[in-house]
Amino acid sequence: MMGFLQRLINKARLKSPYVFHFNSGSCNGCDIEIVAALMPRIDIERFGMKLVGSPRHADVMLVTGPVTEQIKERLQRIYDQMAEPKFVVAIGSCACSGGVFRGGYNVLGGVDQAIPVTAYIPGCPPKPSAITFGAYKLLEVLAEALGVAPPKKEEVEKIPEPVEVQVEEVEA
Amino acid sequence: MMQINLLTELVFPALWILFFPGIFFITFLALLWEWMDRKVYARLQNRMGPLHTGWRGILQPLADFLKLVGKEDLTPKRADKRSFAAVPVIMLILSILLCMFLPIVDLNPAPGVQGILSFEGDLLIVLFISTLMAILIVLGGYFSSSPYAQTGAARTGMLLISFEIPLIIALITPAILTGSLSISTIMNTMLGTGGGSGLSLAYGWLLIIPFIVYIISLQAELERIPFDVSHAETEIVHGWQVEYSGKKLAMIHMAEDILLVFGAGMATTLFLGGPFLLELIPLPIFQEFGLFMASNWFGALYYTLVFMFKSALVILVLANMRTLFARWRIDQIVRAGWKVMVPIALFNMLLIQIVLNLVFPAIGVV
Numbered sequence A: 001m002m003g004f005l006q007r008l009i010n011k012a013r014l015k016s017p018y019v020f021h022f023n024s025g026s027c028n029g030c031d032i033e034i035v036a037a038l039m040p041r042i043d044i045e046r047f048g049m050k051l052v053g054s055p056r057h058a059d060v061m062l063v064t065g066p067v068t069e070q071i072k073e074r075l076q077r078i079y080d081q082m083a084e085p086k087f088v089v090a091i092g093s094c095a096c097s098g099g100v101f102r103g104g105y106n107v108l109g110g111v112d113q114a115i116p117v118t119a120y121i122p123g124c125p126p127k128p129s130a131i132t133f134g135a136y137k138l139l140e141v142l143a144e145a146l147g148v149a150p151p152k153k154e155e156v157e158k159i160p161e162p163v164e165v166q167v168e169e170v171e172a
Numbered sequence B: 001m002m003q004i005n006l007l008t009e010l011v012f013p014a015l016w017i018l019f020f021p022g023i024f025f026i027t028f029l030a031l032l033w034e035w036m037d038r039k040v041y042a043r044l045q046n047r048m049g050p051l052h053t054g055w056r057g058i059l060q061p062l063a064d065f066l067k068l069v070g071k072e073d074l075t076p077k078r079a080d081k082r083s084f085a086a087v088p089v090i091m092l093i094l095s096i097l098l099c100m101f102l103p104i105v106d107l108n109p110a111p112g113v114q115g116i117l118s119f120e121g122d123l124l125i126v127l128f129i130s131t132l133m134a135i136l137i138v139l140g141g142y143f144s145s146s147p148y149a150q151t152g153a154a155r156t157g158m159l160l161i162s163f164e165i166p167l168i169i170a171l172i173t174p175a176i177l178t179g180s181l182s183i184s185t186i187m188n189t190m191l192g193t194g195g196g197s198g199l200s201l202a203y204g205w206l207l208i209i210p211f212i213v214y215i216i217s218l219q220a221e222l223e224r225i226p227f228d229v230s231h232a233e234t235e236i237v238h239g240w241q242v243e244y245s246g247k248k249l250a251m252i253h254m255a256e257d258i259l260l261v262f263g264a265g266m267a268t269t270l271f272l273g274g275p276f277l278l279e280l281i282p283l284p285i286f287q288e289f290g291l292f293m294a295s296n297w298f299g300a301l302y303y304t305l306v307f308m309f310k311s312a313l314v315i316l317v318l319a320n321m322r323t324l325f326a327r328w329r330i331d332q333i334v335r336a337g338w339k340v341m342v343p344i345a346l347f348n349m350l351l352i353q354i355v356l357n358l359v360f361p362a363i364g365v366v
């Protein structure tokens, strides 16, 4: 009985990751792309992902931007505030390695210098579809760790056709 | 003989409370309505909404719930531990208790469908508990000792104080029309189900303004957009829920969903005619249909489906409101509450008294 419940919960974990967004010094390019991934074209709510405001509610933390000496403590504190099981996704070249800011006097480098990272999504900024793909990779890793079947690949790649939007002609 | 008595007197009522129109069914409805709400919200924004969890994502709320149950349960160091843990439990219990008063189906529907709990004066209890929910929310914020949660709690208090009064006035309008304070009796007297001839259709016009007031105040009571200042993500993280995680958050989400079921169910019961649809058409064939449904087990299915259909319409309206508006500021909300909603509700009371005492006798409406 307990085993069955545990399996059910593991399945549910794959199906409903709540994401929380943390900006550790990004130029805001990556943040806009995350928002774009929530928008109609590539709606990541299809996979049950929901943007929540509080780290206590979140399963996945999306970090954008390089980690500076100043933000490091805050980043670690926010990471500690999340409830287990928790995962971190580094979004953008800056969050992966430091990007264009690498070598700055106060730049530590990527997010993995401060907290453990599960998935890296490079790009400056990464496309929304790349973010979705990264999220899928994270779910795969998660599925492996939890020992449940990962979500089907076709499901993820099936992006719904964009709906034609009629733009009214504005008279000059 | 003894065994039969046991079956009808113990097992049936227990199943009644636990499963069918009781806790299990209400939980099921809560998850279903949340899915519908999210889906409609997404479709109105030209998105797909949850898609890959079950058919069209119908299991998404269940997956969210199970996931939250399985998560680590954190309590802030400075929080008042016992009270912090008690708030979600009490919220969940009270919200389920509220739903017990909704007349959905009945073992013996001939004298009118009654709720699982139903007695004279239960409307007052329901109003009392719904005010208690507001106090619980404020307490939940204060017990977690986080500045964000306390700001959220203060805002919730402001919001609920403003909208509790129009809500109460809107809900007692049907009670004034029928002269009863029991939810099931109000519904049955209004419709003429379970004996009596019912109120004439002219009374229906009097319910339009209270219905609109009720829907708007309901949206505020449930703290949904445009009244979501109390958990404005962009300003105060997540308002009073900010420190809750794991099982406690699961319970809070479930309680919110059940309150949605209750709100939509109250609108259905008091304003939209409860679980009756075809019986209300004054043609002999439909009257016979009503009697047939009231006399056997098909009735249970029919009443449930009609109830769900009408509640779904209310949810549709609420989801539309959520999409159409942006968040209002606190001052705008308080002003809207006291300068618009309360006067409209009070004016409507006056109007109803005038119509009942002067206009209806003059034009001969019974």
Ligand code: SF4
Binding pocket: A025, A026, A027, A028, A029, A030, A064, A065, A066, A091, A092, A093, A094, A095, A099, A100, A123, A124, A125, A126
């Ligand atoms: S990766 Fe590019 S877009 Fe993203 S934060 Fe760094 S510089 Fe900005």
